[in-house]
Amino acid sequence: MRKVIEGVTEMLLNRNIKPSYQRIKVLEYMMNNRIHPTVDQIYSALQNDIPTLSKSTIYNTLNLFIDAGLVRLITIEENETRYDIDTSNHGHFKCVECGEIYDFSINIDDLEAKGISNFKINDKNVYFRGVCSKCHKM
Amino acid sequence: MRKVIEGVTEMLLNRNIKPSYQRIKVLEYMMNNRIHPTVDQIYSALQNDIPTLSKSTIYNTLNLFIDAGLVRLITIEENETRYDIDTSNHGHFKCVECGEIYDFSINIDDLEAKGISNFKINDKNVYFRGVCSKCHKM
DNA sequence: TATATATTTGTAATGATTATAAATTAGGAT
């Protein structure tokens, strides 16, 4: 049995999203750069490929992807919205020194959450803040 | 042995914050209304007591409290910053129907976070989103 | 090819937060 790697165009079509050039490029960028980018990072990176690109398009596209479950919003800091192509359950660590966001695996479902029984839970988020090993050495 | 209840004025003095009228009122509000309020909620609630109150003061005061470790920032939604007087380790649940934020207790330290060994962790945050039992019934 | 629809773009509007400077308040020294 062979695992078929889903291309970005197929990813979009599977979710009934028309694969326009801009959408393909944004999704491609997120697949290839797993850095939980901000809108500005995506915008800057794609300007070579799409000189006429508008920031509105990035916002539109990302909101579309979120609704389709293709990407996830990360709001560790109030002023800095980031987007994650990895929608599986995992935690995020933000280094307050270098600003980088690291993924870590965590079994959130193992935890018992007292006080919210009978609540319908849609999504779970875990994020830590601190200093990463790289910055800690210095 | 008797548990001495710390008054808001003492809470401020203990952290070397001058207990001005505005600061006392903001802290008092947060102690008496454990609803993870927004700046606007605090502002509206205090206008009877302090008719000349400015929103800048609320922002200044809350930032001061955060630096002093008196309150904690909650950023579940990107556009909606909330403040929590309970700085102990606990989780937050936001109901997408009624908007209310519930506390729940959770032992985050029981979890093993793979991939960030040797990282210095300053704070841990857990938040869930979904529908609360009240809204779910309807 | 013509027409309808979807997408992208650029600009303006919105809203939350911060910056700044003036006004007010509080505290200490005389």
Next chain:
DNA sequence: ATCCTAATTTATAATCATTACAAATATATA
């Protein structure tokens, strides 16, 4: 009590991210 200094509050302007909107462009269909 009065004066002086420093801290705090206030009001306004500035900033910045995001959304709204309408025109322009591209795409699909008949």
